[in-house]
Amino acid sequence: MNILEISDLNVSYGTSQVVHDVSFSVKEGEIFALCGESGSGKSTILRAIAGLATEWTGAISVLGRARERGLSARFASECQMVFQDPYASLHPRKTIDATLSEPLRIHRVAGNHGDRIEEVLDSVGLDRRFRFRFPHQLSGGQRQRVAIARALMLQPRLLLLDEPTSALDVSVQAEVLNLLKKLRREQGLTYVMVTHSMPVISFLCDRLAVMRHGRVVETADVEQLKADRMTDPYSQELVALSRGRPDQKSEKTQ
Numbered sequence: 320m321n322i323l324e325i326s327d328l329n330v331s332y333g334t335s336q337v338v339h340d341v342s343f344s345v346k347e348g349e350i351f352a353l354c355g356e357s358g359s360g361k362s363t364i365l366r367a368i369a370g371l372a373t374e375w376t377g378a379i380s381v382l383g384r385a386r387e388r389g390l391s392a393r394f395a396s397e398c399q400m401v402f403q404d405p406y407a408s409l410h411p412r413k414t415i416d417a418t419l420s421e422p423l424r425i426h427r428v429a430g431n432h433g434d435r436i437e438e439v440l441d442s443v444g445l446d447r448r449f450r451f452r453f454p455h456q457l458s459g460g461q462r463q464r465v466a467i468a469r470a471l472m473l474q475p476r477l478l479l480l481d482e483p484t485s486a487l488d489v490s491v492q493a494e495v496l497n498l499l500k501k502l503r504r505e506q507g508l509t510y511v512m513v514t515h516s517m518p519v520i521s522f523l524c525d526r527l528a529v530m531r532h533g534r535v536v537e538t539a540d541v542e543q544l545k546a547d548r549m550t551d552p553y554s555q556e557l558v559a560l561s562r563g564r565p566d567q568k569s570e571k572t573q
Protein backbone atom coordinates (compact mmCIF):
# COMPACT_ATOMS: atom_id res chain seq x y z
CA MET A 320 0.00 0.00 0.00
CA ASN A 321 1.19 3.51 -0.78
CA ILE A 322 1.19 5.56 2.39
CA LEU A 323 1.99 8.75 0.46
CA GLU A 324 1.12 9.70 -3.12
CA ILE A 325 2.14 12.98 -4.68
CA SER A 326 0.99 13.88 -8.19
CA ASP A 327 1.85 16.93 -10.27
CA LEU A 328 2.74 18.96 -7.20
CA ASN A 329 3.53 22.65 -7.77
CA VAL A 330 4.39 24.80 -4.74
CA SER A 331 4.84 28.58 -4.62
CA TYR A 332 5.85 31.18 -2.08
CA GLY A 333 3.91 34.27 -3.23
CA THR A 334 4.73 34.82 -6.88
CA SER A 335 7.72 32.51 -6.86
CA GLN A 336 7.07 28.90 -7.86
CA VAL A 337 9.76 26.67 -6.33
CA VAL A 338 8.41 23.13 -6.96
CA HIS A 339 7.33 22.06 -10.44
CA ASP A 340 5.27 19.01 -11.45
CA VAL A 341 6.64 16.66 -8.81
CA SER A 342 5.15 13.15 -8.59
CA PHE A 343 6.27 10.20 -6.48
CA SER A 344 4.77 7.63 -4.15
CA VAL A 345 6.06 5.97 -0.99
CA LYS A 346 5.06 2.50 0.19
CA GLU A 347 4.24 1.72 3.79
CA GLY A 348 7.44 0.86 5.68
CA GLU A 349 9.71 2.43 3.09
CA ILE A 350 12.41 5.05 3.66
CA PHE A 351 12.32 7.47 0.76
CA ALA A 352 14.99 10.15 0.31
CA LEU A 353 14.69 13.52 -1.38
CA CYS A 354 18.15 14.73 -2.38
CA GLY A 355 19.67 17.16 -4.85
CA GLU A 356 20.93 20.68 -5.10
CA SER A 357 20.42 23.31 -2.43
CA GLY A 358 17.29 25.37 -3.00
CA SER A 359 15.72 22.77 -5.29
CA GLY A 360 12.55 22.54 -3.19
CA LYS A 361 13.13 19.43 -1.07
CA SER A 362 12.13 20.97 2.26
CA THR A 363 9.25 22.76 0.56
CA ILE A 364 7.78 19.41 -0.50
CA LEU A 365 7.92 18.20 3.14
CA ARG A 366 6.38 21.49 4.25
CA ALA A 367 3.51 21.11 1.76
CA ILE A 368 2.82 17.55 2.97
CA ALA A 369 2.95 18.71 6.61
CA GLY A 370 0.61 21.64 5.96
CA LEU A 371 3.24 24.33 6.60
CA ALA A 372 3.38 25.46 2.95
CA THR A 373 -0.15 26.05 1.72
CA GLU A 374 0.21 27.52 -1.77
CA TRP A 375 0.20 24.35 -3.82
CA THR A 376 -1.66 22.67 -6.66
CA GLY A 377 -1.73 19.02 -7.63
CA ALA A 378 -2.60 16.18 -5.28
CA ILE A 379 -1.14 14.94 -2.00
CA SER A 380 -2.67 11.82 -0.52
CA VAL A 381 -1.67 10.33 2.84
CA LEU A 382 -2.97 6.91 3.93
CA GLY A 383 -5.37 6.99 0.98
CA ARG A 384 -6.95 10.31 1.94
CA ALA A 385 -6.54 13.50 -0.07
CA ARG A 386 -4.58 16.07 1.92
CA GLU A 387 -6.18 19.44 2.46
CA ARG A 388 -4.14 22.61 2.75
CA GLY A 389 -2.97 23.66 6.22
CA LEU A 390 -2.71 21.96 9.58
CA SER A 391 -5.24 19.43 10.83
CA ALA A 392 -5.60 17.54 14.09
CA ARG A 393 -6.29 14.19 12.47
CA PHE A 394 -3.34 14.56 10.16
CA ALA A 395 -1.03 15.33 13.10
CA SER A 396 -1.74 11.91 14.55
CA GLU A 397 -0.86 10.25 11.22
CA CYS A 398 2.16 12.27 10.12
CA GLN A 399 4.79 14.30 11.97
CA MET A 400 7.83 16.30 10.91
CA VAL A 401 11.31 16.35 12.48
CA PHE A 402 13.40 19.42 11.68
CA GLN A 403 17.09 19.77 10.99
CA ASP A 404 18.08 21.83 13.98
CA PRO A 405 17.19 20.39 17.40
CA TYR A 406 18.50 23.59 19.04
CA ALA A 407 15.88 25.69 17.26
CA SER A 408 13.02 23.19 17.25
CA LEU A 409 12.71 22.71 21.04
CA HIS A 410 11.30 25.42 23.29
CA PRO A 411 14.20 26.55 25.52
CA ARG A 412 12.04 27.20 28.61
CA LYS A 413 10.06 23.97 28.51
CA THR A 414 11.26 20.81 30.19
CA ILE A 415 11.43 17.67 28.08
CA ASP A 416 8.38 16.47 30.02
CA ALA A 417 6.40 19.59 29.03
CA THR A 418 7.51 19.29 25.39
CA LEU A 419 6.50 15.63 25.19
CA SER A 420 3.23 15.99 27.05
CA GLU A 421 2.04 18.89 24.87
CA PRO A 422 0.85 16.80 21.89
CA LEU A 423 -0.96 14.42 24.27
CA ARG A 424 -2.70 17.35 25.93
CA ILE A 425 -3.60 19.14 22.69
CA HIS A 426 -5.00 15.95 21.16
CA ARG A 427 -6.72 14.95 24.42
CA VAL A 428 -5.06 11.55 24.46
CA ALA A 429 -6.50 9.35 27.21
CA GLY A 430 -4.35 7.37 29.63
CA ASN A 431 -1.38 8.11 31.84
CA HIS A 432 0.76 10.70 30.05
CA GLY A 433 3.76 10.08 32.32
CA ASP A 434 3.83 6.41 31.34
CA ARG A 435 3.63 7.27 27.65
CA ILE A 436 6.46 9.83 28.01
CA GLU A 437 8.70 7.26 29.72
CA GLU A 438 7.86 4.64 27.11
CA VAL A 439 8.84 7.00 24.28
CA LEU A 440 12.00 8.15 26.09
CA ASP A 441 12.97 4.47 26.34
CA SER A 442 12.27 3.87 22.67
CA VAL A 443 14.55 6.74 21.57
CA GLY A 444 17.30 5.61 23.95
CA LEU A 445 17.09 8.55 26.38
CA ASP A 446 17.50 7.91 30.08
CA ARG A 447 14.32 8.74 32.04
CA ARG A 448 16.31 11.14 34.23
CA PHE A 449 16.33 13.55 31.26
CA ARG A 450 12.57 13.94 31.57
CA PHE A 451 12.65 17.00 33.82
CA ARG A 452 15.65 18.69 32.23
CA PHE A 453 15.66 21.66 29.85
CA PRO A 454 17.00 21.50 26.27
CA HIS A 455 20.19 23.45 27.16
CA GLN A 456 21.10 20.69 29.62
CA LEU A 457 21.22 18.13 26.78
CA SER A 458 23.75 17.46 24.01
CA GLY A 459 22.84 17.99 20.35
CA GLY A 460 22.27 14.28 19.80
CA GLN A 461 20.11 14.03 22.92
CA ARG A 462 18.05 17.01 21.76
CA GLN A 463 17.45 15.42 18.38
CA ARG A 464 16.32 12.28 20.23
CA VAL A 465 13.82 14.48 22.10
CA ALA A 466 12.63 15.98 18.79
CA ILE A 467 12.13 12.44 17.43
CA ALA A 468 10.36 11.44 20.67
CA ARG A 469 8.01 14.42 20.34
CA ALA A 470 7.20 13.36 16.77
CA LEU A 471 6.40 9.83 18.01
CA MET A 472 4.12 10.83 20.90
CA LEU A 473 0.90 10.49 18.88
CA GLN A 474 2.04 7.22 17.25
CA PRO A 475 2.10 8.52 13.65
CA ARG A 476 2.74 6.16 10.74
CA LEU A 477 4.65 8.61 8.55
CA LEU A 478 7.60 10.77 9.62
CA LEU A 479 8.92 13.65 7.49
CA LEU A 480 12.59 14.11 8.37
CA ASP A 481 14.26 17.32 7.18
CA GLU A 482 18.01 16.67 7.28
CA PRO A 483 17.67 15.08 10.72
CA THR A 484 21.40 14.57 11.30
CA SER A 485 23.10 17.38 9.39
CA ALA A 486 23.26 19.77 12.38
CA LEU A 487 24.92 17.12 14.56
CA ASP A 488 28.57 16.26 15.13
CA VAL A 489 29.75 13.50 12.82
CA SER A 490 30.26 11.17 15.79
CA VAL A 491 26.61 11.59 16.81
CA GLN A 492 25.11 11.33 13.31
CA ALA A 493 25.57 7.56 13.14
CA GLU A 494 23.83 7.10 16.51
CA VAL A 495 20.76 9.01 15.32
CA LEU A 496 20.72 7.16 11.98
CA ASN A 497 20.88 3.84 13.85
CA LEU A 498 18.03 5.01 16.07
CA LEU A 499 15.90 5.89 13.02
CA LYS A 500 16.62 2.46 11.55
CA LYS A 501 15.64 0.74 14.82
CA LEU A 502 12.42 2.76 15.18
CA ARG A 503 11.38 1.99 11.62
CA ARG A 504 11.93 -1.72 12.26
CA GLU A 505 10.21 -1.79 15.67
CA GLN A 506 7.28 0.49 14.90
CA GLY A 507 6.74 -0.16 11.19
CA LEU A 508 7.20 3.55 10.41
CA THR A 509 7.57 5.11 6.98
CA TYR A 510 10.01 7.98 6.45
CA VAL A 511 10.37 10.65 3.81
CA MET A 512 13.74 12.21 4.42
CA VAL A 513 15.51 15.23 2.96
CA THR A 514 19.27 14.72 2.93
CA HIS A 515 22.35 15.90 1.06
CA SER A 516 24.29 12.82 1.99
CA MET A 517 24.63 9.89 -0.41
CA PRO A 518 26.25 7.74 2.34
CA VAL A 519 23.18 8.40 4.53
CA ILE A 520 20.90 7.35 1.67
CA SER A 521 22.95 4.20 1.07
CA PHE A 522 22.86 3.34 4.77
CA LEU A 523 19.23 4.05 5.54
CA CYS A 524 17.01 4.47 2.49
CA ASP A 525 15.19 2.17 0.09
CA ARG A 526 14.54 4.63 -2.72
CA LEU A 527 15.45 8.17 -3.63
CA ALA A 528 14.32 11.07 -5.79
CA VAL A 529 16.96 13.46 -7.10
CA MET A 530 15.83 17.08 -7.43
CA ARG A 531 17.16 19.99 -9.41
CA HIS A 532 15.60 23.40 -10.12
CA GLY A 533 12.37 22.37 -8.35
CA ARG A 534 11.88 19.20 -10.41
CA VAL A 535 12.53 15.52 -9.83
CA VAL A 536 15.15 14.49 -12.40
CA GLU A 537 15.29 10.81 -11.39
CA THR A 538 13.68 8.34 -9.01
CA ALA A 539 15.72 5.23 -8.25
CA ASP A 540 16.16 2.24 -5.94
CA VAL A 541 19.05 2.58 -3.52
CA GLU A 542 20.62 -0.49 -5.20
CA GLN A 543 21.02 1.60 -8.36
CA LEU A 544 22.81 4.26 -6.32
CA LYS A 545 25.10 1.71 -4.68
CA ALA A 546 25.92 0.07 -8.03
CA ASP A 547 26.63 3.44 -9.69
CA ARG A 548 23.71 2.89 -12.09
CA MET A 549 21.93 6.25 -11.77
CA THR A 550 20.87 7.37 -15.26
CA ASP A 551 20.44 11.14 -15.13
CA PRO A 552 23.71 13.09 -15.67
CA TYR A 553 23.03 15.33 -12.66
CA SER A 554 22.42 12.30 -10.41
CA GLN A 555 25.67 10.78 -11.68
CA GLU A 556 27.47 14.02 -10.88
CA LEU A 557 26.08 13.99 -7.31
CA VAL A 558 27.20 10.39 -6.81
CA ALA A 559 30.66 11.14 -8.21
CA LEU A 560 31.02 14.17 -5.91
CA SER A 561 30.00 12.15 -2.86
CA ARG A 562 32.69 9.59 -3.70
CA GLY A 563 35.34 12.28 -4.02
CA ARG A 564 35.37 12.02 -7.81
CA PRO A 565 34.33 15.51 -8.86
CA ASP A 566 35.90 15.18 -12.26
CA GLN A 567 35.94 11.61 -13.50
CA LYS A 568 37.53 12.48 -16.85
CA SER A 569 40.63 14.07 -15.34
CA GLU A 570 40.90 11.15 -12.90
CA LYS A 571 40.98 8.72 -15.82
CA THR A 572 43.59 10.70 -17.72
CA GLN A 573 45.95 10.99 -14.75
Ligand SMILES: Nc1ncnc2c1ncn2[C@@H]1O[C@H](COP(=O)(O)OP(=O)(O)OP(=O)(O)O)[C@@H](O)[C@H]1O
Pocket residue numbers: 332337355356357358359360361362363364513
Ligand atom coordinates in the same frame (compact mmCIF):
# COMPACT_ATOMS: atom_id res chain seq x y z
N1 LIG B 1 9.28 30.82 3.44
C1 LIG B 1 9.78 31.06 2.21
N2 LIG B 1 9.44 32.15 1.51
C2 LIG B 1 9.93 32.40 0.28
N3 LIG B 1 10.79 31.58 -0.36
C3 LIG B 1 11.19 30.47 0.29
C4 LIG B 1 10.72 30.15 1.61
N4 LIG B 1 11.28 28.99 1.99
C5 LIG B 1 12.07 28.59 0.97
N5 LIG B 1 12.03 29.50 -0.06
C6 LIG B 1 12.72 29.39 -1.35
O1 LIG B 1 12.22 28.23 -2.00
C7 LIG B 1 13.28 27.56 -2.69
C8 LIG B 1 13.31 26.12 -2.24
O2 LIG B 1 13.71 26.10 -0.87
P1 LIG B 1 13.82 24.73 -0.06
O3 LIG B 1 14.20 25.08 1.34
O4 LIG B 1 12.60 23.93 -0.27
O5 LIG B 1 15.04 24.03 -0.82
P2 LIG B 1 15.90 22.77 -0.39
O6 LIG B 1 16.07 21.95 -1.61
O7 LIG B 1 15.31 22.11 0.79
O8 LIG B 1 17.26 23.49 -0.01
P3 LIG B 1 18.43 23.08 1.03
O9 LIG B 1 18.97 21.80 0.53
O10 LIG B 1 19.40 24.22 0.90
O11 LIG B 1 17.79 22.99 2.39
C9 LIG B 1 14.56 28.34 -2.43
O12 LIG B 1 14.80 29.18 -3.52
C10 LIG B 1 14.21 29.14 -1.19
O13 LIG B 1 14.94 30.34 -1.17
